[in-house]
Amino acid sequence: MAKVLIPTPLRQYVDKKDTVEAAGATVGEVLGALTTQYPDLRKNLYTDEGKLRSFVNVYVNDEDIRYMSKDATAVAAGDTVTIVPSIAGGL
C-alpha cells in the first residue's frame, strides 16, 4: 500500500481525510484505486479524456512523475504519493 497525501482543496472528495492508503504498483494504479474508492475525486484529477489535469502535480516521494514515467512511474510499498494542485490565494 502507498500513502497518498491529499491537499486541502481535494479533501472534501475523500471524506475530509488528509491521507489515504491505496494499492498499486504504479502511480496510475494507485490513483485508479483511489478514484474507484472516491469517484467524486476523479473529475478533479482527470480530464474527460482520462488525462491527469495539468494543474495537478503528482509526486512519488519528492519526484515529479512528469519527469519520471508519468502514470507508469513505479510505486513501492511505503512510498508517499503527493497530490499538489495549483492554488492562487494570497490576499
Next chain:
Amino acid sequence: MTPVETAAGLSLSKEEILRYSRHLIMPEVGMDGQLKLKAAKVLLIGTGGLGAPLGMYLAAAGIGKIGIVDFDVVDYTNLQRQVIHGTSDVGRKKLDSAADTMKEINPYVEIAKYEVALTSENAMEILKDYDIVVDGTDNFPTRYLVNDACILLGKINVYGSIFRFEGQATVFGHPGGPCYRCLYPEPPPPGLVPSCAEGGVLGILPGVIGLIQATETVKLILGAGEPLVGRLMLYDALNMKFRELKLRKNPDCPICGDHRTIHKLIDYHQFCGVPQHEPEPEPGVTANEIDVTALKARMDQGKVALVDVREPHEYQICRIPGSILIPLGDVPKRMNELNTADEIIVHCKSGIRSAKACDLLRQSGFKRVLNVKGGILAWSDKIDPSVPKY
C-alpha cells in the same frame, strides 16, 4: 550571484548604522550586505495577506526601494490577517495604509505606489525597474502574468500562495531554474479551485508564507545561503509540517524552455478562462429569481419551502428563520427531503451556489424553483440588518 548589480557609491548614515546594527554585526550580512539591501529594488504585487508581512519586514530590513502594486481599499474582513493595515485604516486605500506603516517602521525606505491592477499593458513598464518581484496576488491570471513578465524581463519571481491551512513557496525565474509554467503548465478551469474569499484562510498562514518569501528575497539580495530554487516548499499548518518537493525546469516550457513560443505578454484572463470583470448583476429579477423583499412578503403570508445551501459553519454564523440547511454538496442525495410539487426557494451567501442548486433541482424534475437574488447578504441589507454579514 545576486540580482543587485552594485552598491557602489552608497553609504549608511550614523542613524542607519544604529538601526541595522544587528545585521551589521553578522558576517553573513555586514556592511557589504546592508549596502546591497539598500541598493536593492523590490516590487510587491499586492499588499494583502502575503504582502502585509512582506512589506513590513522588507522595510525593516532596509531594502532601498520597495514598489507596491494594489488598487484595493481596506475592509474589515482584511484585518484578520493583513497586519500592515489597522482598524482605523478601514476605508483607506491599501497603498496609502501600507506605505504609512512601512514608513513608520523605516523612514529610510523609498516607497513607490502603483494604484493599478497589473495588466499585460502595464506590467513590463512597472516591473522593469526592479531587481526582484514578489508575487502576493490572489488569482491565476495575475500569477501567470507576473511569471511571464518576469521571464521576459529576466527578473526573479519570489512566489507564495495560500489556501485555508496550506501554503506553497518557491523562487521562479532564477537563472537556470524553473518558472511557474514549469510547475503548473495550465491554470485550473474557473470555479474548480476556490479563492481565499470563497474558501477561507487561517489568518496566521500568510504570515508564515509571506515571511518565507521575505527570507528568500533578502537571501537573494545578499547572495547568502541556498535559495529556494528548484524546490517547492509545502507548508501544512494543521499538522505543522514542512515538505520539500523537487521542481524541475521543463525543457518544453513555452516561455522559459529551449524553444520559447511566448514572446510577449498574452491575454491572461482569456488564458485562465475567466472574464476580466465580473458581469454586473442585471437589475430586476429573472423568471428563475426572487428578490429578498418578495421573499419576505411570501414568508409573511405563510409557509415557504426555503432551502439554505451554505455549509453548516456558515449556518452557525447567521440564518434566515425557517430555512432548512442542505449544503450544496449534499443536494443530490438529500433532494428527496423536498417535494417536487412545492415551490422551492433556495438561497446561499450571495446567490452563486444557490443558482447551481436550482439547476440541479430543475434537472431532477422540480418544476418551481426560485433563486434568492443576492442571498443572505441582500437579506441583511434590505430586510433584517441584525443578520451579520461575513
